[in-house]
Amino acid sequence: MKKISCEFLLLSALFVFPVMSTYAESPEEKGLRLTVAENTFNKGWQDFKANLTLTLRNKQGEENIFTMRMLTKEVEADGDKSIIVFDSPGDIRGTALLSHTHTLSADDQWLYLSSIKRIKRISSNNKSGPFLGSEFAYEDLTSPETEKYTYRWLREEVVDGRTLDVIEQFPSYKYSGYTRLVKWLDQDYKQPVKVEFYDRKDRHLKTLASTEFVEYLDKYWYPSMMFMTNHQTGKNTQLEWQNYQFKNGFTDNDFNRNALKRLR
Amino acid sequence: MLNREEQWASWVLNNRIIVIVISVVMTMLAAYGASRLEFSNNHRVYFGEDNPQLIALEKMENVYTKNDNVTFVFAVGDGDIFNEKVLLALRDITERAWQMPYSSRVDSITNYQHSKAVDNDLEIRSLVPNEGSLNKENIDLIKNIALKEPLLINKLLSPNGRVTAINIAILLPRIDEASELPEVVAFSQNLLADIKKEYPFMDAYLTGGVMMDNAFVEATKKDIDTLIPLSFAVMLIMLSLLVGGIMGTLATLLVIAFSIAGAMGLGGYIGFPLTPPSVAAPIIILAIAIANCVHILTTFKQRFSEMKNDKESDEGDKKKSNKYQALHYSLSSNLRPVTIASLTTVIGFLSMNFSDVPPFQHLGNLVAMGVLLSLVMSVSFLPALLSLLPASRRAPVQLPFLSMNTLSECVIKHHNRFFWGVGFIAVILVASISRNELNDVFVHYFDEKSEFRQDTDFVLDNLTGFYNIEYSMESGESGGVYSPEFLQQVDGFSLWLRQQPEVLHVNTVTDTIKRLNKNMFNDDEAMYRLPDDRNVIAQYILLYEMSLPYGLDLNNQINVNKSSVRLLVTIKTLSTGAVLDFEDRAQQWLTDNTPQVSSSVGTGTVMMFSYIGQRNIISMLVGTTAALVLISLVLMAAFKSWSLGVVSLLPNLIPAAMGFGLWGLLVGEVGLALSTASAMTLGIVVDDTVHFLTKYHRARKEMNASVEDAIRYAYKTVGQALVTTTVVLVSGFLVLASSGFELNSGMGLLTAIVITIALLVDLLFLPAVLIKCKRV
Known part of the structure; x- marks a missing residue:
């Protein structure tokens, strides 16, 4: 509830600000306003499913490919709920990860192990940890919630004819692996096209580049390709999104422990 | 009609101002390159790009992660670390260690990810909770888990619970080496100082690969700060004692300074890094440059002091002045032997390019350049300068305890005894070469006075080892690491490793999998086995990996496509030979027991240092042989005599062989440091022979002297200078022997021994040989 009122205030501020255009906006306020606008714009899709291909590469050029299906349901006033079902490699086929993400507290996660047909709850301190050993951390992949960070608008940039707002964001989550992120927010897509991640020592750790944006539901622009480079280890990970399908009519019952067992 | 030597002498003395100006300008131009010299702070500089062990290690690092590290070690005086005060201190330090520049991972007993079964679920969390205080019950639990955990014991925790470590993995980008490592070192040392202040109840120590790299830098700096001034001081004393006269000493010092500055400057242009071996170059150049000057100066002084009758009245006509004549004589008579001696020295040092150890190549090239410069300077700049400076007529100091006349008569008279006597000693010593064992302990490159060595020794005595060997085991298919058959073999190897007396710790993913299996069966100890x-x-590993926090993943143990695993083995500090023996046994076991698995050779810094000694000895044997052939050809050409060239082989070869034999009797251990000594000493040792044989040859050919008379002539003309230069060289190398860095001290000591033997062989044995084979 607290969150809604907060967002409401911010939203009203959005409408009020243009009126008081003479009022000098601080970089922090502008960063917040733009992010709120981004997150508000990107709400309302209800649910989707998509196919994912995750390709891990090390410095030696070795590769490992995961394919999976993802089902996600939008949740008002909290993080989204999602299930990821693994299709390959074969030894983890049928294994599925259920996540109830939360904005500030640790996420709830359960893993269904198809080999022993049991569900195990996953420890809670892993938000900063790598996803499937890739260069993506869990916290890089969960839904963007305004309260996860504080913001500072840095500058506007034009790259390849597209206008981008460069915004610095600072994690509120105590055990985050980062001191800050710098995102390049596309003014039309209302999506970041590039994000730089700075580690706990404020050293440049990774860069995420999102490309091949496609418009869905005549409104939402999603990247089909996300490429994460780790500058410290020389490893990289590529995440491809395919076959987006929206408004499948998922309910909360599709995202609980029982649902995990039903999946194929 | 003047011969070429005399023409040169005349030209130099007549154009002395031009010679001096050109020398100074050229030296300054060359010396400017010294501004580009940089300290190398990476121990990998000791390995060439094509070193097979380095290639294997780099491949391993590309597949898994790099293993540079900083290790903090803590010890409590009484009791163990399992109380709230110490554990909370460790938790705090672990947290702060994440701020270490370029750190990629921090491992300690407090953030060790302990897994256990809770209500049918798997709970994975830090052994000491991230927040809050600890009560007695918590502490007892932590103690019980930690002291039983194979991943911790003998690695991060001593079995008695008194000593513990925090290990920080460092990923240096190696883009700006000059600044990256010092950043890490400075942070570590500041943190150490803060810890000592804030937590006085613990003793704190600092070690790890990064600190070792830093120790290399400190050793280099220490040698620059102490040994170079010391060697200059020693040489100054030597010069004033042996040569006498302020002006001669001053001129010689200038020649030396110019040679060193020029060589180091050229090294800077080429891009040689500063390492302990390359910093030995100025000290060696110093000693050799003096030798050249001493020959010119001694002859000049002898001649000048003999011209006492003449008066200085005709100073206006410089061509006729005594000084001019004495200099002219000294220069023209020494030009040839000094040139030949320098060339052979240069060949000897250039043969160090055969070495597998780049810093020794750099040393060889730096000294070679320095010797060439000192040759040019001592036959141009030195006489030109001397002709401008006032000279005293005092004869050079005679060594009171040694009369060359007496010695030559004694050797000629008893040539049989000398031949057989020295020959017998030589045979005994040469036979003792085999007593040398290849033994290099690279932690011991740094002497006990260095902080790195003290801290590391404490860790070795109380906690774990410094030698890490990595093995990669390849299943042959993507995802193959999950195959039970494959893991059984990995487990078998891990168990075998743990049974070896050398092994202190084995980090293997099979332990984690066994523990997970136990957790999945409600912590039933009977289920501590591989599924x-x-x-x-x-799926267990998937679950486990999903539960790990930032920086504590399995990427350092399993490769990206899950086809291979890495075992990290910590062994005791052993000699090179013992390490190679261990590796042989490991490979044999793998061949016998895991034929389907393709396993890597053991890699790691310790493996590189273990192989390099042997490799370097072999390559230096080739190098020394090449140098010997070249030098012999130079001598044959110089003397225009086959037989003299062949005879010269004997006194050139024997000293190094005898030196190594003596080393075998006295020390018995050789390593990287000494493997280059034979090539290095060869070039210097030859000089004595060259000077002696040049005079002998001249007496035989130009004066038609008998063998005995030619020997007497050689003794008279160069005996004194040979003793003098040997004393100078030996004291120079003894300065090097006082280095705190073993590669330098060992090299210095052995070289000093060989040079001393060489003088004895030339004065006592060579004449006897010449008499034995009358024909030459």
């Missing part, structure tokens, strides 16, 4: 279903194993 026998591939999918089960894959």
Whole structure:
């Protein structure tokens, strides 16, 4: 509830600000306003499913490919709920990860192990940890919630004819692996096209580049390709999104422990 | 009609101002390159780009992660670390260690990810909770878990619970080496100082690969700060004692300074890094440059002091002045032997390019350049300068205890005894070469006075080892690491490793999988074993990996496509030979027991240092042989005599062989440091022979002297200078022997021994040989 009122205030501020255009906006306020606008714009899709291909590469050029299906349901006033079902490699086929993400507290996660047909709850301190050993951390992949960070608008940039707002964001989550992120927010897509991640020592750790944006539901622009480079280890990970399908009519019952067992 | 030597002498003395100006300008131009010299702070500089062990290690690092590290070690005086005060201190330090520049991972007993079964679920969390205080019950639990955990014991925790470590993995980008490592070192030392202040109840120590790299830098700096001034001081004393006269000493010092500055400057242009071996170059150049000057100066002084009758009245006509004549004589008579001696020295040092150890190549090239410069300077700049400076007529100091006349008569008279006597000693010593064992302990490159060595020794005595060997085991298919058969073999190797007396710790993913299996069965100890279903194993690891926080993943143990695992083995500090023996046994076991698995050779810094000694000895044997052939050809050409060239082989070869034999009797251990000594000493040792044989040859050919008379002539003309230069060289190398860095001290000591033997062989044995084979 607290969150809604907060967002409401911010939203009203959005409408009020243009009126008081003479009022000098601080970089922090502008960063917040733009992010709120981004997150508000990107709400309302209800649910989707998509196919994912995750390709891990090390410095030696070795590769490992995961394919999976993802089902996600939008949740008002909290993080989204999602299930990821693994299709390959074969030894983890049928294994599925259920996540109830939360904005500030640790996420709830359960893993269904198809080999022993049991569900195990996953420890809670892993938000900063790598996803499937890739260069993506869990916290890089969960839904963007305004309260996860504080913001500072840095500058506007034009790259390849597209206008981008460069915004610095600072994690509120105590055990985050980062001191800050710098995102390049596309003014039309209302999506970041590039994000730089700075580690706990404020050293440049990774860069995420999102490309091949496609418009869905005549409104939402999603990247089909996300490429994460780790500058410290020389490893990289590529995440491809395919076959987006929206408004499948998922309910909360599709995202609980029982649902995990039903999946194929 | 003047011969070429005399023409040169005349030209130099007549154009002395031009000679001096050109020398100074050229030296300054060359010396400017010294501004580009940089300290190398990476121990990998000791390995060439094509070193097979380095290539294997780099491949391992590309597949898994790099293993540079900083290790903090803590010890409590009484009791153990399991009380709230110490554990909370360790938790705090672990947290702060994440701020270490370029750190990629921090491992300690407090953030060790302990897994256990809770209500049918798997709970994975830090052994000491991230927040809050600890009560007695918590502490007892932590103690019980930690002291039983194979991943911790003998690695991060001593079995008695008194000593513990925090290990910080460092990923240096190696883009700006000059600044990156010092950043890490400065942070570590500041943190250490803060810890000592804030937590006085613990003793704190600092070690690890990064600190070792830093120790290399400190050793280099220390040698620059102490040995170079010391060697200058020693040489100054030597010069004033042996040569006498302020002006001669001053001129010689200038020649030396110019040679060193020029060589180091050229090294800077080429891009040689500063390492302890390359910093030995100025000290060696110093000693050799003096030798050249001493020959010119001694002859000049002898001649000048003999011209006492003449008066200085005709100073206006410089061509006729005594000084001019004495200099002219000294220069023209020494030009040839000094040139030949320098060339052979240069060849000897250039043969160090055969070495597998780049810093020794750099040393060889730096000294070679320095010797060439000192040759040019001593036959141009030195006489030109001397002709401008006032000279005293005092004769050079005679060594009171040694009369060359007496010695030559004695050797000629008893040539049989000398031949057989020295020959017998030589045979005994040469036979003792085999007593040398290849033994290099690279932690011991740094002497006990260095902080790195003290801290590391404490860790070695109380906690764990410094030598890490990595093995990669390849299943041959993507995802193959989940195969139960493959893991059984990995487990078998891990168990075998743990049974070896050298092994202190084995980090293996099979321990983690066994523990997970136990957790999945409600912590039933009986289930502490590998599951026998591939999918089960894959999904356990998936679950485990999903539960790990930032920086504590399995990427350092399993490769990206899950086809191979890495075992990290910590062994005791052993000699090179013992390490190679261990590796042989490991490879044999793998061949016998895991034929389907393709396993890597052991890699790591310790393996590189273990192989390099042997490799370097072999390559230096080739180098020394090449140098010997070249030098012999130079001598044959110089003397225009086959037989003299062949005879010269004997006194050139024997000293190094005898030196190594003596080393075998006295020390018995050789390593990287000494493997280059034979090539290095060869070039210097030859000089004595060259000077002696040049005079002998001249007496035989130009004066038609008998063998005995030619020997007497050689003794008279160069005996004194040979003794003098040997004393100078030996004291120079003894300065090097006082280095705190073993590669330098060992090299210095052995070289000093060989040079001393060489003088004895030339004065006592060579004449006897010449008499024995009358024909030459």
